[in-house]
Amino acid sequence: MSRSSAPVATRPAARTRPRAGIGADAARPDGVPKVRGEFAFSSDLWMDGMLWGRTLRSPHVSARIVAVDPSPALAIPGVRAVVTAADVPGRPTYGLEEPDQPVFASEVVRYHGEPIAAVAADHPETARAGVRAIEVVYEPLEPVVDAERALRAPPLHPDGNLFRHLVIRHGDLDATGDVVVEGTYEVGMQDQAFMGPESGLAVPADDGGVDLYVATQWLHVDRDQIAASLGLPAERVRLHLAGVGGAFGGREDVSLQIHLCLLALGTGRPVKMVYSRDESFFGHVHRHPAKMWFRHHATRGGDLVKVEARIVLDGGAYLSSSNAVISNAACFAPGPYKVPNALIDAYAVRTNNPPCGAMRGFGSVQVCYGHEAQMDKLAAALGMDPVELRLHNALERFDRLVTGQVLTGTVPVRECIRAAMAHPLPPAPSLLDPPMARPGGAGLSADHADVRRGVGIAVSLKNVGYSEGFDDYATARVRLEAGVGGEPVATVVAATAEVGQGFVTIAQQIVREELGVADVLLAPAGTTDIGSAGSSSASRQTWMSGGAIQLACVAIRRQLIARAAASWGCSHASVEWDAGEAVHEGTGERRGLAALLADGAVEAEHEHHHRPTVPLDADGQGDAHLSVMVAAHRAVVDVDPGLGLVKVVQVTTGQDVGHALNPTQVTGQIEGGIAQGVGLAVMEEIVLDEGRVKNPSFTDYLVPTTLDMPAVAATFVEEPEPDAPYGAKGVGEPPVISSGPAVLAAIRDATGLALTRAPVRPEDIALAGQST
Amino acid sequence: MTSRETARSRSGPEDASHAPGYEVAGGYELHVNGTTRTVEEAWLGESLLYVLRERLGLSGAKNACEQGECGSCSVLLDDVVVCACCVLAVDAIGSHIETIEGLTRREAAADVQAALLSAGGVQCGFCTPGFVVAVYDLLRRRPDAGELEVREALSGNLCRCTGYGRILEAVRMVQEERSRVAL
Numbered sequence: 001m002s003r004s005s006a007p008v009a010t011r012p013a014a015r016t017r018p019r020a021g022i023g024a025d026a027a028r029p030d031g032v033p034k035v036r037g038e039f040a041f042s043s044d045l046w047m048d049g050m051l052w053g054r055t056l057r058s059p060h061v062s063a064r065i066v067a068v069d070p071s072p073a074l075a076i077p078g079v080r081a082v083v084t085a086a087d088v089p090g091r092p093t094y095g096l097e098e099p100d101q102p103v104f105a106s107e108v109v110r111y112h113g114e115p116i117a118a119v120a121a122d123h124p125e126t127a128r129a130g131v132r133a134i135e136v137v138y139e140p141l142e143p144v145v146d147a148e149r150a151l152r153a154p155p156l157h158p159d160g161n162l163f164r165h166l167v168i169r170h171g172d173l174d175a176t177g178d179v180v181v182e183g184t185y186e187v188g189m190q191d192q193a194f195m196g197p198e199s200g201l202a203v204p205a206d207d208g209g210v211d212l213y214v215a216t217q218w219l220h221v222d223r224d225q226i227a228a229s230l231g232l233p234a235e236r237v238r239l240h241l242a243g244v245g246g247a248f249g250g251r252e253d254v255s256l257q258i259h260l261c262l263l264a265l266g267t268g269r270p271v272k273m274v275y276s277r278d279e280s281f282f283g284h285v286h287r288h289p290a291k292m293w294f295r296h297h298a299t300r301g302g303d304l305v306k307v308e309a310r311i312v313l314d315g316g317a318y319l320s321s322s323n324a325v326i327s328n329a330a331c332f333a334p335g336p337y338k339v340p341n342a343l344i345d346a347y348a349v350r351t352n353n354p355p356c357g358a359m360r361g362f363g364s365v366q367v368c369y370g371h372e373a374q375m376d377k378l379a380a381a382l383g384m385d386p387v388e389l390r391l392h393n394a395l396e397r398f399d400r401l402v403t404g405q406v407l408t409g410t411v412p413v414r415e416c417i418r419a420a421m422a423h424p425l426p427p428a429p430s431l432l433d434p435p436m437a438r439p440g441g442a443g444l445s446a447d448h449a450d451v452r453r454g455v456g457i458a459v460s461l462k463n464v465g466y467s468e469g470f471d472d473y474a475t476a477r478v479r480l481e482a483g484v485g486g487e488p489v490a491t492v493v494a495a496t497a498e499v500g501q502g503f504v505t506i507a508q509q510i511v512r513e514e515l516g517v518a519d520v521l522l523a524p525a526g527t528t529d530i531g532s533a534g535s536s537s538a539s540r541q542t543w544m545s546g547g548a549i550q551l552a553c554v555a556i557r558r559q560l561i562a563r564a565a566a567s568w569g570c571s572h573a574s575v576e577w578d579a580g581e582a583v584h585e586g587t588g589e590r591r592g593l594a595a596l597l598a599d600g601a602v603e604a605e606h607e608h609h610h611r612p613t614v615p616l617d618a619d620g621q622g623d624a625h626l627s628v629m630v631a632a633h634r635a636v637v638d639v640d641p642g643l644g645l646v647k648v649v650q651v652t653t654g655q656d657v658g659h660a661l662n663p664t665q666v667t668g669q670i671e672g673g674i675a676q677g678v679g680l681a682v683m684e685e686i687v688l689d690e691g692r693v694k695n696p697s698f699t700d701y702l703v704p705t706t707l708d709m710p711a712v713a714a715t716f717v718e719e720p721e722p723d724a725p726y727g728a729k730g731v732g733e734p735p736v737i738s739s740g741p742a743v744l745a746a747i748r749d750a751t752g753l754a755l756t757r758a759p760v761r762p763e764d765i766a767l768a769g770q771s772t
Numbered sequence: 773m774t775s776r777e778t779a780r781s782r783s784g785p786e787d788a789s790h791a792p793g794y795e796v797a798g799g800y801e802l803h804v805n806g807t808t809r810t811v812e813e814a815w816l817g818e819s820l821l822y823v824l825r826e827r828l829g830l831s832g833a834k835n836a837c838e839q840g841e842c843g844s845c846s847v848l849l850d851d852v853v854v855c856a857c858c859v860l861a862v863d864a865i866g867s868h869i870e871t872i873e874g875l876t877r878r879e880a881a882a883d884v885q886a887a888l889l890s891a892g893g894v895q896c897g898f899c900t901p902g903f904v905v906a907v908y909d910l911l912r913r914r915p916d917a918g919e920l921e922v923r924e925a926l927s928g929n930l931c932r933c934t935g936y937g938r939i940l941e942a943v944r945m946v947q948e949e950r951s952r953v954a955l
Contacts, residue, residue, distance in 0.1 A: 243897075
């Protein structure tokens, strides 16, 4: 791992630097229990008298429900309750942006796997038997599974089939270039495939409410949706974060939360539900499949003149976060380049396919496959080197996006490209390579003589945090007190979902940095004791919850300075804070935390809002985004064109991180994100047949293994972001965006094929040019 | 009397572990982590993973796919790594079962666990116990395994967070440290 910039600060004196503060490779506080198998994930919960829940899901893609009869299920010994739409006391629907999704389908089903009922029973097998026994009479309907067709089809839902149509008109729409390239591109449906399946435990409470222990990304918004459907005031629905086994966007929407609470309230007993892997594929939203057309205009010298695009995202049966995803797709459709003129026509559409919503990269991923293929095509048409063309057109600070927004933060596009390209290339494929290292891997199927090497580059741009005028904020409270033996102890209270990303580590590092206290405890995250932290998504929690914690610490320091000033009988202004101690500017006298806390604990809460953004206007113009993140990736692949097999050999990257607060964790985000990017490029896709999911398992939906994963070399490009706490941008999403497009570019380089669709399947290479 | 009726007659309303019939009369014994544990009134169809997690309180082995594809539920069955989801618990009668809890208690994989932490190989942690079992098993069989062999040996354990880079780094660290100590 290398870092492109020298460390910013000179090395401070030992005592002024709290151990494991900002910039340190601090250890995860949850690490030890995780390696010992003692960390309690949401599927590990257990309670006396607990029942098991299970969901009945539609076997049809589109159907009218004629009748639902739960009585045969209730006749099974051990089945304790069946709930259907008729048992939802409050709002019958839920949804992140608009409540358009039924808690249980009652009149029609709109996608394969839509929930119809849920069962609680003494044993998971009994619950499964109960689900099988429920009698549902369906009248199958012709599904609409093509987004273009859905735009013209009769409404599949009272809200219609068009979620959002967004047009960006920027500059001179009649402008044309000397050189014009166009192409159509397609991206398949990717699954988050987090390891820990959806699970939770709902416990009925004495006040008629419910306590839900659940793995989620945003406790408060889950809470609000659950309370609305239960018909309960929000304070009687108490959410507690249970251990989260990964998320990647797939836990942003409600899945089993409302069903579980209905079963617990209906039976008066604790109910646990754990999705099986196949149910998990049906239980959460996926990455939107995309169909895109692009036309790029440039001068003969290689200046981009205009980008035109038409983007259609298939949102599936319900809205979820489609409106925000299509906004990102439209805003970042040109990629990280100076584009003076643009016409982007973007649609998010309802179909009878599985609902799509948040997944890491959120709209930027799909368009990156398009804009980067176009840049390569343009480079070829111009006779220019593809890297040179990108450097030539790279966005810089104070340039404009096609939304007209001036980028006031850091935009190190060139630095990221150069950093990705600076890493040494791997050795050329050799006859002496172990056969397992060739395309086909453990299948030992490729012959060295057939292997072709290719190299590709791709670059990406994405927003941090929520956009378009959303009041994005996070709340945190910090308490500082004398612990056992008088040693100061800080406690952080925040509803921030730790999903694996390492926010818990960053939270401790911030408090150590700000207060000079070694011992930092993290209270369990929940809705009962603190306001919303917002979602663990959009690469936003370091900035948002991190900012809230930092500012709460600043408020605590102010109180400690006031205490010191009072004890010295001086003004606050003459007290400074240095290395965890108050210092009298006049006398040089110092007071440490232990003395300052003798008068009792100090506590402060902060609600951190980022700089306001505005909605896009009718022409798609406006300062809609807080900040942007850049990443560049170079991929090296070996391909056996005859067999259609690809081995991704190496991915190198330069990533704009602002400031790496914990370099080891940043590396982990980069490597993990690249794995998901490589997965989408060559293997991961939910295969649909007329809306029916064909591969809901890890046998058939392929997640990269250790043998699929290339060598990774990363450079952090550290240009501190002016608005962000410690200058740190988000790091979670950029690695997943352009890594896949770089792999596609490399396969094109190796094969000479156009390859306009991700993932690239073996037949796309081996059977290219053959009529099918 | 059918088994289902047997089950019904035995179950009280508060008995959450009530099995759906076809249980082993009188229960059965499993040898887990060096001790003998009795499994009462369990349905014959329960996997070893379910029995470990839900009946014996050993939730270290995880339930990510329950079809032997992800390795999250890796345990040692008579010293061989298996996916506990694909073994019927009653088929493990008479065998010695060792789980992540057992390895941890006898500190058999302490250096693997420490290396995973210091290398940054743990994010959400759901796959971690399975990786600890798999790396423990690999390095006692093949202490000097080269990178490709390590990758092949661990290819049955899926991780969705790390991209494996820090996990593979942890394996290298353990190999280096063990060979240093052995010198």
